Amino acid sequence: MGKWGPRRKKVTGPCFTGNCNQKIGYFPSNCVTELDTNEKPVRVKCQIELNEDNNKVFLVPEQIVFKVSDDLRGNAIIRVGKAKLSCPNKYLKDM
Template identity: 35%
Template sequence: MRMSSVELPDDNEKSLSSASTSPCPSPKPHRLLPTNLYVVLYNFKSRHPDELDLKAGYKVTVIDTSDQDWWKGKCLGRIGYFPSKYVIKLQPGERPLQVTHNLQVSDGDNGLMLLRDQIVIQVGEELDGMVMIRSGDSRQGVCPLKFLQEV
C-alpha cells in the first residue's frame, strides 16, 4: 500500500510536467498505443531457432525493421525473425478479419477477389451489414460482414 501511494504522486507529477511542456497534450492511453503492431497475412513455419512460427491472423509487435526482407518481432511471448512481406501494419481502430468464402467485392475499379481464409483489415464502421476492408496489397473494397469473421 505504501509503495502505491508513493508511486502515484510520481506518476501524476510526470503527467503534469509532460502536459505542461506539450503544446497539444494527448491522453495517456493514446501515447501508449503501439505504432508497430502488424497482422500476419500468411502462415510461416520457422526453419531456424531464431525465427517465429506465425499463423495468419496473429498480431506481431515489430521490434526491428533494419533488414528489408526479415523483420524481428514479438508474438505470443516469443521473439524472432519472420519475412516482412508476411505482415501488414494495423492502424488504431482497424481490426483483422478472415474471409469465410471465396467472393468478388467492389473496389471501384475491376473488383477485388477475396479467397477463403484470407486475412483482410476492416478499416471502417459497419453500415447496413457492409464494411470497408483493405487487403494485403493495400487494395480496398466493400464487403458483406457475413463473409468475414474475427481472428
C-alpha cells in the same frame, strides 16, 4: 497489441524482426503489415469477388483481411494490401 502483435519491430532487408512474449520472430517483410489503431484482422468465410472503383479483388476462404470500419448498409470497409473496399459482414468472421 494482441497476443501475437510485435512489441518492437525492425525491418532489415527482406526480413521483419519482432519481439513478443519474450520470443523473437523473423518473417518475410512482404508477408507482414502494420495495423492502424482502428483496424482489426478478420477471416474471410467463403470465396468472394469484390469490385469497386475499378479495383477487382478475389478473396478466398480463411484469408486474413483488415476491417477498418462498418458503413451504414451493414457492410464492412476492409483493407486488402493497399486497396480499401466494401464487403458484406456476412462473409467475414472475427479471429
